[in-house]
Amino acid sequence: MTAIRPGDVEGLLRRGPDPRVAVILVYGPDTGLVAERARSLAEGAVADPSDPFALVKIDGDVLAGDPGRLLDEAGTVGLFGGQRAIWVRPGSRPIAPAVEALLKAELPAARVVVEAGDLAKSAPLRVLCERSPRALALPCYPDDARTLADLIDARLQAEGLRIARDARETLAASLGGDRRASLGEIEKLALYARGQREISLEDVEAVASDVSGSVLNALIDAAFAGQAGEAERSYRRFRVEGMDASVMLGAALRHALALLAARLDGQGQSPGQIVASWRGLHFRRQRIVEVQLARWSPEALRRAVARLQEGVLACRRAEAEFAHALASDVLVRIALEAGRRA
Structure with missing residues (x-):
């Protein structure tokens, strides 16, 4: 079983997935977090994410109509060598047969990242990836208070900013509904505070809007x-x-x-x-x-x-x-x- 608990996902992402894993399924109700993690895993596997030969993006509905394409893409050697990745974007049609065929084949050179929605425990794609030793299933649920605090600190530190404790608590209370929206609010605050050393509660109240549910x-x-x-x-x-x-x-x-x-x-x-x-x-x-x-x-x-x-x-x-x-x-x-x- 390779199902990952929600609280263990961030640690796994920091360490990096086992290179022997052929397929990484990213799913859950937080569509912003699903998209962020899928992008990070797909782009982080290649030297140049802008190279279409290194990072191949496939629509899920297109893959459902041609299940053999995933195996073909995963087994293709890059024109100039180097690591390749296949990023399967969400669709409305089932793609479990394509993923199952890939998992049964020889280990491909490419990293395959499958982005999905909120899959039930019985969903064939989720069951397949949770049971296979060559796949990972990463759940993405709305951020809790601790995760939000870490996210705020990390994003602001990257901009050379600190944030006061009361300001962090106020900002975190207004976030959490969707990772993508939360990041947008943090980036907006960082832009507002550019040139300062520390973000105050007044800065948060002036800029941040309640983007939670x-x-x-x-x-x-x-x-x-x-x-x-x-x-x-x-x-x-x-x-x-x-x-x-x-x-x-x-x-x-x-x-x-x-x-x-x-x-x-x-x-x-x-x-x-x-x-x-x-x-x-x-x-x-x-x-x-x-x-x-x-x-x-x-x-x-x-x-x-x-x-x-x-x-x-x-x-x-x-x-x-x-x-x-x-x-x-x-x-x-x-x-x-x-x-x-x-």
């Missing part, structure tokens, strides 16, 4: 409560403010998963009883979340989760304008479905 509560709650008009208005506002489409859908996905978990844990209980035992739920949101629980069954929430997962992946592969159209459509459809359930 809470900033999107108005949009997400409107969608899952069936308020289509409000969801559409909220989406337009966040879009104007520059919020990434996949970040918005990622926050909605996490909320759908939270609703599903609450529904399953509270079987036989009323929505009011479930809300009363929901730890961490702000009192101002209790009423609207109770409405959501009343309207969404576990089966319907599973369908919403699948729709949101597909939407997150589609947004990440699309141009910004089209990504926003996709994300808005997904959220409005969820709102319309919730409205019909009233």
Whole structure:
């Protein structure tokens, strides 16, 4: 078994994966963290990541239509020699047969990094990579407080900056929903503080915005409560403010998963009883979340989760304008479905 616990992933990345490993699967609900780690693993395996002969990028849906291509690419020797890497980007079609064929073959010279979404324990690709001694499965879940503090310190130190303790705590409290969005906020703060020696609490309050899931509560709650008009208005506002489409859908996905978990844990209980035992739920949101629980069954929430997962992946592969159209459509459809359930 080569499944890696979430807390052990950073240590493994610092040490570097075993060169005998043929396939590294990077998956999880934090799409920003998945993308960052997949990019780091793929680009870190080659001398020049900009060389298309050294770093080959394959779309998952293209690979699903031609499973033998992965084995061919992995066994190809570079034109000028040197290490090669294959980076398989997320798609909507299954690619487990292509990965299985590669794992059964002779050890390739290339590092194969497979980027995926939030895979269930029973997903064929995850099962395959967790059971094979020649593969690694790296889960990516939202950063906890300790990981965020380390991330903040590392990124700011790279810019020659320190950060005061109270400023770090305030900044960390506003991050964590998505690694890519968190990094954007840290980089924005570093740019603001350029020329200073230390970042203060005042700097954080002046620059950092709340990019965790809470900033999107108005949009997400409107969608899952069936308020289509409000969801559409909220989406337009966040879009104007520059919020990434996949970040918005990622926050909605996490909320759908939270609703599903609450529904399953509270079987036989009323929505009011479930809300009363929901730890961490702000009192101002209790009423609207109770409405959501009343309207969404576990089966319907599973369908919403699948729709949101597909939407997150589609947004990440699309141009910004089209990504926003996709994300808005997904959220409005969820709102319309919730409205019909009233």
